[in-house]
Amino acid sequence: AQKITQTQPGMFVQEKEAVTLDCTYDTSDPSYGLFWYKQPSSGEMIFLIYQGSYDQQNATEGRYSLNFQKARKSANLVISASQLGDSAMYFCAMRVIGWGSGGSNYKLTFGKGTLLTVNP
Amino acid sequence: DTEVTQTPKHLVMGMTNKKSLKCEQHMGHRAMYWYKQKAKKPPELMFVYSYEKLSINESVPSRFSPECPNSSLLNLHLHALQPEDSALYLCASGGSTDTQYFGPGTRLTVL
Numbered sequence: 001a002q003k004i005t006q007t008q009p010g011m012f013v014q015e016k017e018a019v020t021l022d023c024t025y026d027t028s029d030p031s032y033g034l035f036w037y038k039q040p041s042s043g044e045m046i047f048l049i050y051q052g053s054y055d056q057q058n059a060t061e062g063r064y065s066l067n068f069q070k071a072r073k074s075a076n077l078v079i080s081a082s083q084l085g086d087s088a089m090y091f092c093a094m095r096v097i098g099w100g101s102g103g104s105n106y107k108l109t110f111g112k113g114t115l116l117t118v119n120p
Numbered sequence: 121d122t123e124v125t126q127t128p129k130h131l132v133m134g135m136t137n138k139k140s141l142k143c144e145q146h147m148g149h150r151a152m153y154w155y156k157q158k159a160k161k162p163p164e165l166m167f168v169y170s171y172e173k174l175s176i177n178e179s180v181p182s183r184f185s186p187e188c189p190n191s192s193l194l195n196l197h198l199h200a201l202q203p204e205d206s207a208l209y210l211c212a213s214g215g216s217t218d219t220q221y222f223g224p225g226t227r228l229t230v231l
Contacts, residue, residue, distance in 0.1 A: 033218060043208050045163070045222035091162055095218055098168065100176030105151060106218045107176065110162035 002027045002096045006111035013082045014119050020067070021077045021114045023092035029053075033095035034075040035108065036066065040088040048090075051075055082118045089113045123147075124223035126211050132229045135201060141226050143194040143211030151175075152194040153220060154186060155210040163210055169194060201230045 003026045013019040025034065036048040051059045051066045059066040067076040079086055091113045098107040124145045133139050145152065151170045155163035168176035169188045183205075185197040194211055206229045212220040 035219065037222075043210075043225040043227065045210060045212075045225075047219055047221055050219055098165075098176050100168065100174075102170065102173050102175035105168045105170050105175040106214065107153075107165050107168060108163075108220060113160075113162055 002029070002032075002094055002109055004092050004094050004109055004111035006092055006114050008114045009112075010115045010117070012117050012119060013079075015084060016081055018078060018080045019082055019116065021079070021090050021092075021116065023075045023077065023111060025073050025075060025092075025094050027094065027096070029096070034066070034068070035093045035095070036064070036075075036077045037091045037093060038086075038088045039091065039113075045091070049077070079116075084118050084120060087116060087118045089115050124211060124213055124221050126209075126223035126226050128226060129224065130227045130229075132231065133198065133201065134231050135203075137201075138197070138199045140198065141196040141209055141211075141228075143196075143223055144192055145194075145213040145221075145223075146192060147213060147215060147221070148191075149213035149215040149221075150191070151214040152188065153212040153214070154194070154196050155212065155222075157208040157210060157225075159207075167196075198228075201228075203230050206230045 005024045032053045034051045038046045049061045063080045065078045092111040093108040154166040157163040167186045172188045187195040208225045210225045211223045214220040
């Protein structure tokens, strides 16, 4: 069964420092995708970064980078130079195939999330 | 443009009311999704539409009725809800890269 595990319920970081949010996954599919989303208290889920299972290089998007270690089945998010606006819940998610009466489609399975607080 | 819009932002309804949530995307995405999210929990998938047809129903009670009038619009019709249905309802759309882009959500309270 596909599963995402985020073991850090909460993390604290000082403004301008880097922080790593952990994510491990379990799947038997050779082809999969891993995503990170940010959810501020307002509720919107904001897409941050994507890593495909066949991608040779770690994904980067501005201050966000994904430390992808395939053999260890980990996909940790690194946020550099933290800002106060980075305070939010962060979800790791994996793309899986879902089946229904209308056929198959991709769907996301989420971890439980990590609440990041950036201190001034 | 990666915008998905949802209306209303907040909704309060009684258990005998009928209401609808609306979602719109103009990114040309083929798939649209409804999620339910309780406080301090990850989103839970409810429905998936692909090319305007219902693809996946995650065993959602029939008091929730989805509708996809066209490729840009997704509705969720609500009838005879229970207080435990109070939650944040998120809509998302996804394209060929399978990245899902979410709307701002509707905070629903059932009295």
